[in-house]
Amino acid sequence: MTIRDVASAAGVSVATVSKVINGRDGIAAATSARVLGVVDELGYETSLIASSMRKSRTQVIGVFVAEFEPFALQLLQGVSYALRETPYDILAYAGSVSPGEHAGWERRSLSRLGGTLVDGAIIVTPTVTLDATPVPVVAIDPHSGPTGPAMIDTDSFGGALTATEHLISLGHRRIAHLRGRFDLASAQQREAGYRAAHAAAGIPVDDSLILDGYYRASLATSAANQVLDHADRPTAVFAANDMTALEMIRVATDRGLSVPEDLSVVGFDDLPTAAASRPRLTTIRQPLLDMGTSAVHMLLGMLDGGASEHIRMPAELILRDSTCPPRESA
Amino acid sequence: MTIRDVASAAGVSVATVSKVINGRDGIAAATSARVLGVVDELGYETSLIASSMRKSRTQVIGVFVAEFEPFALQLLQGVSYALRETPYDILAYAGSVSPGEHAGWERRSLSRLGGTLVDGAIIVTPTVTLDATPVPVVAIDPHSGPTGPAMIDTDSFGGALTATEHLISLGHRRIAHLRGRFDLASAQQREAGYRAAHAAAGIPVDDSLILDGYYRASLATSAANQVLDHADRPTAVFAANDMTALEMIRVATDRGLSVPEDLSVVGFDDLPTAAASRPRLTTIRQPLLDMGTSAVHMLLGMLDGGASEHIRMPAELILRDSTCPPRESA
DNA sequence: CTGTTAGCGCTTTCAC
DNA sequence: GTGAAAGCGCTAACAG
Numbered sequence: 001m002t003i004r005d006v007a008s009a010a011g012v013s014v015a016t017v018s019k020v021i022n023g024r025d026g027i028a029a030a031t032s033a034r035v036l037g038v039v040d041e042l043g044y045e046t047s048l049i050a051s052s053m054r055k056s057r058t059q060v061i062g063v064f065v066a067e068f069e070p071f072a073l074q075l076l077q078g079v080s081y082a083l084r085e086t087p088y089d090i091l092a093y094a095g096s097v098s099p100g101e102h103a104g105w106e107r108r109s110l111s112r113l114g115g116t117l118v119d120g121a122i123i124v125t126p127t128v129t130l131d132a133t134p135v136p137v138v139a140i141d142p143h144s145g146p147t148g149p150a151m152i153d154t155d156s157f158g159g160a161l162t163a164t165e166h167l168i169s170l171g172h173r174r175i176a177h178l179r180g181r182f183d184l185a186s187a188q189q190r191e192a193g194y195r196a197a198h199a200a201a202g203i204p205v206d207d208s209l210i211l212d213g214y215y216r217a218s219l220a221t222s223a224a225n226q227v228l229d230h231a232d233r234p235t236a237v238f239a240a241n242d243m244t245a246l247e248m249i250r251v252a253t254d255r256g257l258s259v260p261e262d263l264s265v266v267g268f269d270d271l272p273t274a275a276a277s278r279p280r281l282t283t284i285r286q287p288l289l290d291m292g293t294s295a296v297h298m299l300l301g302m303l304d305g306g307a308s309e310h311i312r313m314p315a316e317l318i319l320r321d322s323t324c325p326p327r328e329s330a
Numbered sequence: 331m332t333i334r335d336v337a338s339a340a341g342v343s344v345a346t347v348s349k350v351i352n353g354r355d356g357i358a359a360a361t362s363a364r365v366l367g368v369v370d371e372l373g374y375e376t377s378l379i380a381s382s383m384r385k386s387r388t389q390v391i392g393v394f395v396a397e398f399e400p401f402a403l404q405l406l407q408g409v410s411y412a413l414r415e416t417p418y419d420i421l422a423y424a425g426s427v428s429p430g431e432h433a434g435w436e437r438r439s440l441s442r443l444g445g446t447l448v449d450g451a452i453i454v455t456p457t458v459t460l461d462a463t464p465v466p467v468v469a470i471d472p473h474s475g476p477t478g479p480a481m482i483d484t485d486s487f488g489g490a491l492t493a494t495e496h497l498i499s500l501g502h503r504r505i506a507h508l509r510g511r512f513d514l515a516s517a518q519q520r521e522a523g524y525r526a527a528h529a530a531a532g533i534p535v536d537d538s539l540i541l542d543g544y545y546r547a548s549l550a551t552s553a554a555n556q557v558l559d560h561a562d563r564p565t566a567v568f569a570a571n572d573m574t575a576l577e578m579i580r581v582a583t584d585r586g587l588s589v590p591e592d593l594s595v596v597g598f599d600d601l602p603t604a605a606a607s608r609p610r611l612t613t614i615r616q617p618l619l620d621m622g623t624s625a626v627h628m629l630l631g632m633l634d635g636g637a638s639e640h641i642r643m644p645a646e647l648i649l650r651d652s653t654c655p656p657r658e659s660a
Numbered sequence: 661c662t663g664t665t666a667g668c669g670c671t672t673t674c675a676c
Numbered sequence: 677g678t679g680a681a682a683g684c685g686c687t688a689a690c691a692g
């Protein structure tokens with residue numbers, strides 16, 4: 001079912017069909033009607049692929065992610081919501097990453113789909129700087145190096161500061177930190193916030209309490225165990241995101257510890273699961289849906305010739321049930 | 331940055347570059363190495379679009395949805411998980427639907443991307459029967475008419491039966507039903523289960539208590555109000571999915587009613603938000619992640635020449651806090 | 661072993 | 677008003 005089938009069925013040339021479909025003028029009303037009739041009858045839809053090779057605008061926005069996990073999915077939901085009333089389609093793409101070439105997946109996706117298939121792209125947690133992209137790009141929660149101006153992130157430093165202060169104000173003195181993905185700015189800012197809170201309270205930071213969770217539950221298991229195996233076990237942990245916070249709780253609970261009585265835990269993100277877990281997770285909320293819609297608005301603006309900007313969203317402490325004063329301070 | 335840039339930089343023809351990139355043999359080791367060097371240096375990535383027009387296999391699986399909402403997103407997460415260790419990329423696509431042409435969006439997506447860009451597709455809640463698809467397709471929670479054999483759904487009838495029996499066993503006699511999208515088989519089966527539970531208990535069904543929620547919160551608001559405005563107000567409601575159950579609770583709460591004391595509510599799906607809401611929603615659990623991974627396995631099997639099948643997942647009652655015995659039965 | 665050629669489905673000059 | 681032809685970036689015969 002190609003444009004040629006339609007052309008021959010309507011007794012015209014493919015060029016004419018193309019013009020009719022794209023609403024170009026210079027076509028007799030009768031011809032146009034006839035072609036449209038055939039299109040309808042045959043259920044023909046122009047191939048996005050083929051047309052994208054000739055046209056510059058496709059009316060498709062790309063969302064590139066490393067993987068469809070809860071964090072990216074929340075953003076995607078926000079993007080989808082913002083694009084509902086626009087004529088844009090959404091194409092979300094997760095390129096499989098061969099082991100070893102994790103870094104730079106977004107450049108690969110962009111080269112493979114950008115320039116032709118999508119008019120603009122939103123990239124979630126890019127790992128490298130994209131220079132000279134084929135289409136406008138806005139980055140969400142980007143890597144740590146120099147980045148293009150179009151980006152959206154959260155006040156990770158402030159959020160981490162608040163989270164840690166909360167734990168300190170509860171009376172905790174030995175607080176572990178499950179660090180995030182080293183290559184992302186957000187992870188570094190959260191560690192900095194954690195350290196700043198300690199400094200402000202005059203509590204020395206024990207570096208052996210800072211462990212890598214990489215923002216992923218499966219990679220945080222070992223760090224979670226190390227926290228609990230520590231000779232001088234901490235009474236609280238600030239995890240750099242909810243997934244690793246939840247993993248920390250799971251590991252602790254499996255060992256017969258109770259959260260928050262034996263161990264207070266605070267996360268970061270406020271994913272839907274944070275409020276659904278038992279105990280409900282105290283966390284720092286990032287407005288992920290808003291970040292998705294903001295990214296869309298910025299991108300649409302850029303597509304319209306507007307300037308790119310850096311938007312930083314506020315982070316807010318959501319008090320729930322996974323923190324309490326430490327036992328020994330009673 | 332095209333294959334021609336690479337070719338001229340390496341001093342060979344584009345055909346040679348193509349062969350090197352695709353690992354075809356019949357290329358001198360030296361040439362191959364030189365080309366690969368240039369590719370690496372230039373950061374060239376072959377355009378998925380262009381190559382998909384010539385190749386039959388693209389190593390991309392498409393997931394077509396009407397919109398990226400929580401239900402589809404859970405499935406997508408399952409799909410992504412199942413595809414992690416495979417060489418397949420995932421392309422999730424939501425075509426914008428002009429008002430009035432909602433039905434058949436999946437046919438449009440499939441024509442626009444299928445056959446060339448994706449090797450196979452998973453379609454979430456398709457609205458029409460797809461015959462003669464260009465690539466293998468598996469449908470999740472399909473429409474009500476005759477459907478292809480490759481599909482995955484949940485035991486909606488059994489789940490609805492269980493949900494309604496739960497309400498009846500609590501002592502409820504006037505139970506409203508917020509029906510789902512009429513065109514989907516699941517919605518009809520849930521209504522049937524609701525009716526069957528009444529029949530089994532010898533309770534007549536009051537048809538004025540069956541209202542349309544269309545599976546969407548925004549479309550269920552009016553039905554939720556009607557439930558509460560009913561002259562003989564029901565003491566419980568079984569909503570066909572979680573989103574509308576949550577909307578029912580919101581509307582009731584806004585009116586000063588308390589759930590479950592004044593109104594018991596049970597949903598269907600068990601989305602992450604179901605456990606996160608206050609009160610936590612009692613609901614029928616559909617294993618959405620599993621459904622996503624099962625769809626992948628079935629599709630991969632079909633791509634391998636395997637047969638398509640119909641998999642029906644079990645539905646399970648998850649007791650939480652949004653149901654209790656009715657006031658008057660105390 | 662390598663290059664030339666054709667063509668995937670479509671849109672776009674440019675003739676007629 | 678309409679069609680023929682070129683070409684988007686790439687791959688697959690087929691020559692050389």
